[in-house]
Amino acid sequence: MYTAVKPLSKYLQFKSVHIYDAIFTLHSKCTVALLLACTFLLSSKQYFGDPIQCMKNTDLDYFQAYCWIYGAYVQSNITKAPSLNGEIQCHPDVVGRSVAPGNRRYIRYYQWVVLVLLLESFIFYLPAFLWKIWEGGRLKHLCADFHQAVVSKDKSKAHLRVLVNYFTSDYKETHFRYFVSYVFCEILNVLISIGNIMLLDVFFGGFWFRYMDALVALYDGDLDEWNDITMRVFPKCAKCEVHKVGDSGSDSIYDNLCLLPLNILNEKIFAFLWVWFILMAALVALKFLYRLATIFYGGMRFQLMRARARFMPKSHLQLALHNCSFGDWFVLMRVSNNIGPEIFRKLLEELYEAQARCEKMPPGADDV
Template identity: 75%
Template structure:
């Protein structure tokens, strides 16, 4: 098992330069790692046995394959009856001769692993796009500070390079950089919304049912938890196998089947239910934050001051006299990748650079 998930540890290793913020990392990287881990778990036949096991006396390999490919079914909304002690039992008698229109076929069962794998690709898409569009700019600007942490002279030299960089006119480049990042943030939010819709269609009322199931679980009502989760992930079902009879007419053989993976599915998706909602809420709040920083210049100034250990406001206004919104964004990304002390030195150097070109600060900051 460790060999299967070992590549994920490298995927989640902390880099010296962070091109994603914390919420972006949770949405596009941690979520992908969780989905891939769940995929490995569900596809590990070595640890969880066959995905379907049916009761019978002969040709069981054929029966298992047939029921796996063509699907088993349950009657109505449930395939079990709660017992007084909180357990449950399969009820083959309730699934006897029922009309075809009352059968609910478990068509999703063989697709769960593929859906999780597809979700991992979709959630990774914004991170993949941003890694391409970012082009290593932050690494170029900040990586030397990590390599030269013990060499003050080299750090001072690189600090002057940054001052020269932010004193130059890269407004169009920085605006494209900012616009690309915001597009990826919007894509993160869109992925979360689409994920809600598709999972609800795939499992049939997944979000509403699991809300009641988790409420029952927090109340310690395991009987109700089992009853509700069985509606989404039944543990036993019925399968009809058609074989040719002596006269050539098809003969129907009924089989009662167990679905062992649904024991794991119900717990995995209980966790994913909470995780997807948490991540979607954080991404939504981040989008509101991004709108606030775009609409309120004073908020951008205060965020820089907080990162720069509350540098005097007038000095900061002078340092950012010619700073556009895109410049502010790149400056903040640099500030998140170097120490606050070094970031304040950078802004003080920018203040001195601007003071040389114009002695009197403007009445209002442009940021």
Template identity: 60%
Template sequence: MYTAVKPLSKYLQFKSVHIYDGVFTLHSKCTVAFLLACTFLLSSKQYFGEPIQCVSDFSNMDFVHSYCWTLGTYIMNYEEPLLQLSGHIVEKNYRETINRSLEMNLLYIAENTTPLLNVPKDRKYLRYYQWVVLVLLLESFVFYLPAFLWKTWEGGRLKHLCLDFHSNVGKQSEDQMSKLVHYFTSNYKETHFRYFSFYIFCEILNFVIGVVNMLLLNIFLDDFWSQYVEALKAIPSYNWNEWTRMTSRVFPKIAKCEVIRFGASGSPNVYDNLCLLPLNILNEKIFAFLWLWFMLMTLLAGLKLLYRVVILFHRGLRFQLVYAKARNMTKSELESALCNFSYGDWFVLMRVSNNISPEIFQKLLNQLNAARHGKLDKV
């Protein structure tokens, strides 16, 4: 199994220069790696077998498997029963009895149904499993889009500014420090503003992708999220019967399939088949994790945007963030080093600080202060 996902290990390797922050990395790189790993596993028959296996009286079983996979299997579509009597919730044992009855009736219409159960409406055809691998693959491309755009727009700027500090020592490192000081004392405000704007656009895109992805998956899996809330509630209490019942509505492991064959006189012969869907054992776990992961990523992306707004309009907080990294440096000296810094300049400086050692960053601030000695305009 490791062989199938081994190519992703290079994708997750840490680079010497980080052009993404932690939230960006989780959203674009870790999510993409997980989606691709799930795609590889679901596509590997040697690990989980055939995606569908049917039992039938029909002689040509290959035809039955292809027919049921192509045209879709089905279960019976029941409404969720309102288990309530005279304003009081029924007892737990009675609820479990009804739940078992409902679970069995996902395949068969029972005439003697309990009056608390709604009458089954119709067949619920399962055709989504044909698209699961393609959807996961498409999601991986969509989640990678912000990282791809930022890598293109970033243009290797941080690598040009910071990489030599990782590979050079002595005089070469001093020359690179001089270039870095000259860079931050030059007027690149417009360039840095575009640099910051592109990064913010990618962070907004991360948030939008997270929200739209959950909405589309909810449509793709027929009200998936609302049903999985109840399923996930059963995990902390180890109520696996409830977990199985709820997940079987979205990812049933067994379903029915009717193959219709016309006789010599044109009369239809219906072959009733029972089909196993082994991959749904994996699908229910994958999408349960994705449900939590997408919620977390969307929340973190939203909080990151809120953080950006606060930083953008709070100059004092920006100063304090740099001051927290400025060791043995007074506020007046730091104000001198950062005089006339715009928000874009500050953003690039903080990105540089994340890619060099604290000692080198301290030396950079000291040399900026020396280069701007006597210019005490505040940030």
């Protein structure tokens, strides 16, 4: 099993330069790794057997393939899993008798679960993929050398001068596009979280509301209630009618009881994913509100920068950021996440000194 998910460990390795913030990483990278791991587990017959197993002895492969393709069914109007002497029996309560076609609920999602998880992994990765392209290695160019030359003071000073020259140059339009691209990816994260909740609710038929009650029952230690609710979403066994042409040419109908082994795993995987998706939706929504606050409240931007600058004198920081646009502020904040706090404060002090020299310079002196 470890061999199956081992490639994901390389995907989650920390980079020397972080182009995503923590919430972006959780939403677009950790979620993708989690979904792919679930996909590998559900598609591995070595550990969990065939996805469907029917009781018919003759032509077993044909019967199982038929029920897998055309779908097994449960009784749609049942409100509680049947029990005998306090033990939950095979759901639905159709063993030994037929179910009218109008009362059947076919388990059509069963063969699509792996594909849906795989599709979700691609969708959740989309913002990270787009940002990696649009970012274009800018932060790596600005910050990577500080990690490589940390033991060399001379090289570190040289790289610091490169940063000072970069931020004293006019890149306002470039930085604005950089910021807009990142915000667009954050908006995508919010939309993907909401869309994912709607998709799973439609796919499983009221999944979110049912599983809220199931998780409450699990938290309370009521395993009977947990089994009752999860068996309505992920039944462990179902019936299947197979139509087959007899020797005389007439149709014959064979009634089968089939086990759905993967639903034992599905109910636990989606219990965890329920909590994870709710958490991700809440985090990206809060992050988007934070982003709106930084856009419309300049004082908040200044205080955030001052905290990163180890509270250097307020007047010095104000002068250092005098010509700093919103895009410049955003790139400076991204740089501060990838270099040491002492080096970042030195960068701001160098920007302050450069700005102070410019203000003392007489008009037209730079044209001489």
